[in-house]
Amino acid sequence: MKTFCHFIFLLLPLVLVSCDDLFQFNPNQIILEDDERDLNNKNVKLIQALPVTDTVKFILLGDTQRGYDETEEFVKSANNQSDISFVLHAGDISDFGLTQEFKWVNEIMSKLKYPYLTVIGNHDIVANGPLTYARMYGALDYSFEFGNNKFIFINTNSREYNFNGNVPDLVWLKSQLSNNPGNKNAIVVAHVPPFDADFDPELEKQYAKILADDPNVKFTLYGHQHTFRDGEFYEDGVHYYVTTNIVARGYLIVTTWKGGYKVDRIEF
Amino acid sequence: MKKYLLPIFLLLSIMARAQEDYSERSRKWYLPDHLKLQFAGNIGFMSGGPGYISRNKTLETDLLFGFLPQKFGGDALVTLTAKTTYSPWRIHLKNNYYVAPFSLGAYLSYTFGPQFDSKWPSYYPVGYYWWATSFRPGVYFGGKAGRNVIVNKRKRGLELYYELGTYDLILISYVQNSKFLNPGKIANLAFGVKFGF
Numbered sequence: 114m115k116t117f118c119h120f121i122f123l124l125l126p127l128v129l130v131s132c133d134d135l136f137q138f139n140p141n142q143i144i145l146e147d148d149e150r151d152l153n154n155k156n157v158k159l160i161q162a163l164p165v166t167d168t169v170k171f172i173l174l175g176d177t178q179r180g181y182d183e184t185e186e187f188v189k190s191a192n193n194q195s196d197i198s199f200v201l202h203a204g205d206i207s208d209f210g211l212t213q214e215f216k217w218v219n220e221i222m223s224k225l226k227y228p229y230l231t232v233i234g235n236h237d238i239v240a241n242g243p244l245t246y247a248r249m250y251g252a253l254d255y256s257f258e259f260g261n262n263k264f265i266f267i268n269t270n271s272r273e274y275n276f277n278g279n280v281p282d283l284v285w286l287k288s289q290l291s292n293n294p295g296n297k298n299a300i301v302v303a304h305v306p307p308f309d310a311d312f313d314p315e316l317e318k319q320y321a322k323i324l325a326d327d328p329n330v331k332f333t334l335y336g337h338q339h340t341f342r343d344g345e346f347y348e349d350g351v352h353y354y355v356t357t358n359i360v361a362r363g364y365l366i367v368t369t370w371k372g373g374y375k376v377d378r379i380e381f
Numbered sequence: 382m383k384k385y386l387l388p389i390f391l392l393l394s395i396m397a398r399a400q401e402d403y404s405e406r407s408r409k410w411y412l413p414d415h416l417k418l419q420f421a422g423n424i425g426f427m428s429g430g431p432g433y434i435s436r437n438k439t440l441e442t443d444l445l446f447g448f449l450p451q452k453f454g455g456d457a458l459v460t461l462t463a464k465t466t467y468s469p470w471r472i473h474l475k476n477n478y479y480v481a482p483f484s485l486g487a488y489l490s491y492t493f494g495p496q497f498d499s500k501w502p503s504y505y506p507v508g509y510y511w512w513a514t515s516f517r518p519g520v521y522f523g524g525k526a527g528r529n530v531i532v533n534k535r536k537r538g539l540e541l542y543y544e545l546g547t548y549d550l551i552l553i554s555y556v557q558n559s560k561f562l563n564p565g566k567i568a569n570l571a572f573g574v575k576f577g578f
Contacts, residue, residue, distance in 0.1 A: 139447075140517055180557075240497055272504060
């Protein structure tokens with residue numbers, strides 16, 4: 114009997130640790146629940162089901178990497194904003210490219226009152242990160258239309274691919290911009306801005322020119338630099354906005370309508 | 382990889398020498414003292430391999446080969462792990478049963494795969510990413526219970542153990558996010574069995 118009691122004592126931790134991932138097999142495992150799969154597609158559907166209005170207001174945050182406490186505070190702050198349709202995450206969801214990190218960020222972001230979409234960041238490409246991103250969020254380059262806007266998300270993390278000339282995929286970007294018969298506002302969202310050292314220097318000028326040559330592109334959105342920045346960096350009529358990282362407790366609110374837009378910096 | 386294997390084997394052989402028991406042994410010193418088979422613990426779905434125990438039975442060092450099938454892990458991953466467990470107290474019970482209520486240990490795992498780096502490629506500036514993705518150090522505590530039996534005039538043992546552990550990257554995350562993360566969120570559980578011979 115005494116032995117039996119000791120074995121029961123050994124089983125105690127089972128009861129104590131009632132956490133979500135009790136058994137883990139490798140830090141690089143990719144074990145997802147059904148509600149953790151294909152999130153960008155699912156959330157695009159939710160966004161497109163919203164009533165269409167002339168003015169669309171959305172939030173851009175970036176670089177939640179290893180900032181869970183601050184991301185929770187971001188969610189509180191975002192939920193207190195009015196008339197927000199959706200939230201865009203500019204990448205670096207994770208810090209180490211671990212599925213566990215993606216899951217934690219999604220757990221927190223799920224408490225938003227709005228659907229959220231992501232674009233992949235360089236830290237999300239580490240280790241098994243790209244596999245996790247693809248299964249959890251979907252394609253690395255994708256687009257969707259809402260109201261009078263066309264949102265284009267593109268992987269600009271060139272350094273992760275040893276600047277091989279294929280990232281960002283400029284052919285895809287051109288085709289997305291040219292396939293816009295309604296001349297909707299084209300809003301390109303990516304992680305690394307073209308003027309950053311992690312963007313392929315061979316593609317920088319071409320990329321900026323593609324945006325500048327399209328009259329539907331008035332502004333474009335980025336993260337990665339962990340500071341607020343904005344400006345017409347190429348003096349070509351396209352205004353670049355960079356949001357800060359979440360540990361710096363800031364994000365952008367973007368308001369866009371036919372023929373105009375407004376970007377506000379928010380600190381929380 | 383080779384340059385890391387040598388120190389591991391050296392360590393293992395030193396451990397083995399330290400525990401040599403002249404009164405009982407006819408076996409060669411380098412033969413392992415036990416085999417372990419483990420479930421979970423971030424070193425494979427199942428992992429197993431030989432190990433050595435110190436003469437006073439408090440310190441075990443194991444080399445475990447782990448495998449995670451794609452079916453269970455979303456990716457097929459092979460892992461090699463060196464781990465050391467210290468179990469300072471042993472309570473002897475009736476019928477050769479015993480309990481070691483507390484163990485403390487650490488491991489270093491290596492996961493194979495082209496997507497994992499030990500040294501980052503030269504197209505990254507120095508220190509761009511500061512951690513290796515192939516090597517993963519971790520720590521754990523746990524406990525075990527077992528029974529010694531005499532089979533063919535030789536002492537054999539069977540032991541069950543559990544370990545609650547975490548690893549470096551998650552520990553760092555926890556330190557910086559004490560509100561969202563808690564011990565339950567960062568810990569994972571492993572079970573194992575040890576066959577002593």
